[in-house]
Amino acid sequence: MxxxxxxxxxxxxxxxxxxxxxxxxxxxxxxxxxxxxxxxxxxxxxxxxxxxxxxxxxxxxxxxxxxxxxxxxxxxxxxxxxxxxxxxxxxxxxxxxxxxxxxxxxxxxxxxxxxxxxxxxxxxxxxxxxxxxxxxxxxxxxxxxxxxxxxxxxxxxxxxxxxxxxxxxxxxxxxxxxxxxxxxxxxxxxxxxxxxxxxxxxxxxxxxxxxxxxQKQKMVSSIQHALNMTLPSDSLLLHLKSLPSSFDMEVIDKLYLSMKDDIKKLLEVLTNSVQRRIDKCPPKCLSCTNSPLKCDHSRIAVLFSGGLDSAMIALLIDSCLPESESVDLLNVAFMQRVSQNVKTSNISGEKNISKSETNPLVNYEVPDRISGKQCWQKLQEIRPHRKWNFVEINVTADELAKERESVICHLVAPLTSVLDDSIGCALWFGGRGRGIVMGVPYISPARVLLCGMGADEQLGGYSRHRRCFAEGGWSSLLNEINMEISRIHTRNLGRDNRILADHGRAPRFPYLDEDVVSTLNSFPIWIKANLYLPRGIGEKFLLRVAAAHLGLSTSAALPKRAIQFGSRIAKLENSKEKGSDSCVRLIRK
Known part of the structure; x- marks a missing residue:
């Protein structure tokens, strides 16, 4: 970077x-x-x-x-x-x-x-x-x-x-x-x-x-396949509607056998994508750039919520990196104030006479912290030879306000919405990698940060994809995904790059590798998403089955949860704001 x-x-x-x-x-x-x-x-x-x-x-x-x-x-x-x-x-x-x-x-x-x-x-x-x-x-x-x-x-x-x-x-x-x-x-x-x-x-x-x-001339990219716009046949529709709406091991095994070839293709290109992004990283972490000694610190980190996209990236890293190297899992949470009822005796010490006081406590057990810990424990179980550093990044309201005013507002600019603010702040603190590991203060020295952006757009992972499907069926869903892939460059990747690169490490997006996009484009839509199935199963269906087969059963069944909600930054700010509103906190006075 x-x-x-x-x-x-x-x-x-x-x-x-x-x-x-x-x-x-x-x-x-x-x-x-x-x-x-x-x-x-x-x-x-x-x-x-x-x-x-x-x-x-x-x-x-x-x-x-x-x-x-x-x-x-x-x-x-x-x-x-x-x-x-x-x-x-x-x-x-x-x-x-x-x-x-x-x-x-x-x-x-x-x-x-x-x-x-x-x-x-x-x-x-x-x-x-x-x-x-x-x-x-x-x-x-x-x-x-x-x-x-x-x-x-x-x-x-x-x-x-x-x-x-x-x-x-x-x-x-x-x-x-x-x-x-x-x-x-x-x-x-x-x-x-x-x-x-x-x-x-x-x-x-x-x-x-x-x-x-x-100009009249055009540039041709290395994306080999346009999106497959084929619609399912009537007989296939009956089959898709009949699939079980659960994710127990018996169902996963059956689904894997029926989708084996497609899963193999996906895992091959996605593993190659992760491997490329690891191979193009020097043998030394950020802290050891000028040191003559051999570096044994983490060179690779994952922006890690424990959800499907980041869990799959973490698991694939294990097959791409020497066993001796540790991996940092960066998990961000914003402080939450919780009321605690405390019973106290009266001043005379008489029994059975008490009053209730409300003392605000602070904790960081937000949804992404809970799912992150669960997935971290699963990774340790199925890949025990790897040292997985689960980095708990806890952000106070005061620190959020300070860093937003001094740095983050400049990195989010020229974007100005409440949504840009929430996502930008969550990514900045997550990418900074300053937290605790097993109770000990820790700053990630990783030079490369792998992120899960791009999976939802291609695999029907957003709630708007379900709305399109409910209103217009498979054709409407395909048109929405086609539009999203074609306009992904106009969305927020520039913002995310400015935010994450501010810490002197390179953010890389394995799901947006050209070969991954070409492969996913070549699959028919019903392989990638089956929105007859419930939330947490039907969207990103292909990736979920692949993850569950590899042992990530809990992450495979987690519904989509945006970082601003999973990290609870949205709850810390004005809850009445809309994501599209202009954010006054981003404007420097």
């Missing part, structure tokens, strides 16, 4: 540009604590630019300082992971590999190269000879990229992973690769070109800023 930033201005002194970056420098460095670099470039007689890179070491034998300048004067800022698609030399970083491969490529070759990458990325790339600046995000928008467009008030253009909360900062839509041709464009008459991903719908492009010109 890296913090990357490009800023340029017309007839603006370099010091003024650096002052602009300086206000965001701390947030950029949080994302990339290992090495830092900066380069000032004169693009033309009128335009001066500053490139800044803060690097988290993830690939290669040592960190690669950014920006990277090649022999032709081209400049690369790369925030991403090549997890597959190319064979990178064992001791070379993906940043160096990309810089070398883009050095002599024309536009068509650049598009092909970026489209072949499997893994999350955002980049800023300047071609010196053509005076052309490229920037963009992967097809799912898994890494954050924001921009500030020049105006008559402030003639500055900026592209950055993260920046402090202020006006006119917006998230760059992950619609494709953008470019600015500085041979024909000035910041006074500003135009941005967009080469869209081939899967982006035309109506989505209509919402873009007026300064953006859509």
């Amino acid at each position: 890296c913090g990357i930033c490009f800023i340029c201005g017309s007839l603006v002194p370099p010091q003024q540009l650096e002052d602009q970056i300086c206000s965001d420098h701390t947030l950029l460095c949080h994302r990339g604590p290992d090495v830092y670099g900066k380069k000032v470039v004169s693009i033309s007689d009128k335009v001066t630019a500053v490139f800044e890179g803060c690097v988290l070491w993830l690939q290669g034998i040592e960190p690669t300082t950014q920006p990277v300048t090649d022999e032709y004067g081209n400049i690369l800022l790369w925030n991403g992971d090549i997890l597959a698609g190319f064979e990178i030399p064992e001791n070379e970083s993906d940043t160096k590999y990309i810089s070398d491969n883009l050095a002599t490529k024309g536009e068509a070759a650049i598009l092909s190269f970026l489209g072949t990458i499997k893994g999350p990325w955002s980049l800023i790339y300047y071609q010196k000879e053509k005076k052309r600046l490229y920037f963009g995000r992967d097809v799912f928008g898994r890494h954050s990229l924001l921009w500030h467009l020049p105006s008559t008030v402030q003639g500055i253009f900026m592209v950055s992973s993260v920046c402090r909360q202020r006006e006119n900062i917006k998230e760059i839509p992950a619609f494709g690769l953008y470019f600015i041709d500085f041979t024909t464009v000035s910041l006074e008459e500003f135009k941005v070109n967009l080469i869209p991903w081939s899967n982006v719908a035309e109506e989505s492009l209509m919402s873009l800023e007026p300064v953006i010109k859509i």
Whole structure:
């Protein structure tokens, strides 16, 4: 994970540009604590630019300082992971590999190269000879990229992973690769070109800023299969309706036998996805980056509620990581005030005379803590050779208010809703990994954080999927899932990336691996979800059967529970607010 930033201005002194970056420098460095670099470039007689890179070491034998300048004067800022698609030399970083491969490529070759990458990325790339600046995000928008467009008030253009909360900062839509041709464009008459991903719908492009010109060529991603829109036959419908609505071992065994081939395919690609994200992690944790000694701390952590998605990721890690390595399970809970009735004798000590007083107590036994502990115990039972560190992250109301005002409000921005606040705060404290393990204070040193985002959208896991199914049947459900997969880049992954990467560790999403998405797209809908069955069984049906077969029976039967409710942050705040309301707590006074 890296913090990357490009800023340029017309007839603006370099010091003024650096002052602009300086206000965001701390947030950029949080994302990339290992090495830092900066380069000032004169693009033309009128335009001066500053490139800044803060690097988290993830690939290669040592960190690669950014920006990277090649022999032709081209400049690369790369925030991403090549997890597959190319064979990178064992001791070379993906940043160096990309810089070398883009050095002599024309536009068509650049598009092909970026489209072949499997893994999350955002980049800023300047071609010196053509005076052309490229920037963009992967097809799912898994890494954050924001921009500030020049105006008559402030003639500055900026592209950055993260920046402090202020006006006119917006998230760059992950619609494709953008470019600015500085041979024909000035910041006074500003135009941005967009080469869209081939899967982006035309109506989505209509919402873009007026300064953006859509190019005719397209970028093709490495997603091999579009969503299978086949509907079940009448005879199949009868079978689907007849399936048992329980999850005892006898039922699980029968379901597994009938779905064995599909489960095998899913587990194969999902295990490969987890393996890729573990393999692309240095042999040292965050605490041991500069130590000459061998590291024996946790390099890998899971954002862990004990629910289906995170439980499956944790279990698959066990088959991908040497037995000697521990794994941190990060479980966040917000304080809950509970009344306790206390009986006290009267002042004279007379028996049978008492009064009731209510003393507020604080506890952290929220739903995600309870399910997390249950799943942790199950993991220890079925995978006893592994050291599983269950990290209890307890957050007080005072600490929540303090960190929201000083840091989290900037990371959530430019989003402003109550829902963004609740999820953003829960993810930030969970990703920080500061808690207790078996009663002892502990801070996770993990360099990579695996998260379960993306499973619900693909497997019909949300309550709105049930509403669509109830109102319009299988066709309506398919249309909703198809829309959600196609628009996932416009939702909240940029926000989640800004939040989680603030602790100097890389959030990675195994369910959004390109091969996992392609495989799930190829399955017919009734394999993935059977919403004739009750809540906690029918949604994400394929994944539930797979998890139960592997021994995670309790997690497999847990209904979907969003982090803001499972961690109880929503209860700690104003319970009368709606998720879509603007959140006054995010606005700095």
